[in-house]
Structures are given as C-alpha cells and as structure tokens.
Amino acid sequence: MAAAQxxxxTGAQLRRLLIDKAGHELSxxxxxxxxxxxxxxVKLETLAALCTALQCTPNDLIEVDTSPVTQPIAPTQTRTIARTAGEQISPAGRTPPPF
Known part of the structure; x- marks a missing residue:
C-alpha cells in the first residue's frame, strides 16, 4: 500500500498527514x-486528499480486477402443447377461450 511505502x-499518522498535507479531516x-x-x-474528495497526502496517484491506491466474469447460461425452456383434434391455436400460441 502507498501508506506503507x-x-x-498507524491510523493516527494517516489522520495527521491528511490534515497537514491535504487539509482533509476524516473520523x-x-x-x-x-x-x-x-x-x-470512497468519496472523490477523500481519494484526492489521500493522493495529495501520500504523494501518489489513484492507481497506487486502487487495485481493479479486470478479469472477465463468467455468467451461467440460463436454461432454455421448452414447452409442450397438447392439442386435441380440431383445436385452433392463435398466432400468439394461445388457445382461444371455450364458447
């Protein structure tokens, strides 16, 4: 980490450094x-203050995992429609209501 370099x-050292070098106070x-x-x-204001206090860039503080994420493929649903002789199917695939 940039702070260790x-x-x-300690947190007290970092807090003092942020106040003295960047004028930014954190709890x-x-x-x-x-x-x-x-x-x-992290707020951009805090990130900028950390970079100022530690004399570094955001790249020194942030590690980003850029490896692709594999997502499971959703199973396709197959639907079986039972038809009786003479039954009509609408273009939308639905049977009309009985009369």
Missing amino acids: REVW SASISALMTKQPNQ
Whole structure:
C-alpha cells in the first residue's frame, strides 16, 4: 500500500498527514476502515486528499480486477402443447377461450 511505502503505519499518522498535507479531516472510524479493510466506496474528495497526502496517484491506491466474469447460461425452456383434434391455436400460441 502507498501508506506503507511512505512509512505511515498507524491510523493516527494517516489522520495527521491528511490534515497537514491535504487539509482533509476524516473520523477515526473512517481512518480505521481505510487501514484495515477494503472499502466499498470512497468519496472523490477523500481519494484526492489521500493522493495529495501520500504523494501518489489513484492507481497506487486502487487495485481493479479486470478479469472477465463468467455468467451461467440460463436454461432454455421448452414447452409442450397438447392439442386435441380440431383445436385452433392463435398466432400468439394461445388457445382461444371455450364458447
């Protein structure tokens, strides 16, 4: 991680660096989440502040998996229609209502 390369090992160090170099303040909980797990989302303002504070680019902070995702093929449904002698089928494939 970019923080480790710049010898930022604790949340307190990162918090001070963000305030001093980027003028951006994050809560202790937000700093902890950034340091311990992969966030689901990050505000662009926060990303820019991290890049400024750590003197890096977003590419140094974000790892994107670009491998293709394989999706299961939906099974095709086959329908069997039982017909009686003389039964008419409408163009839409439906039988008319009985009279």
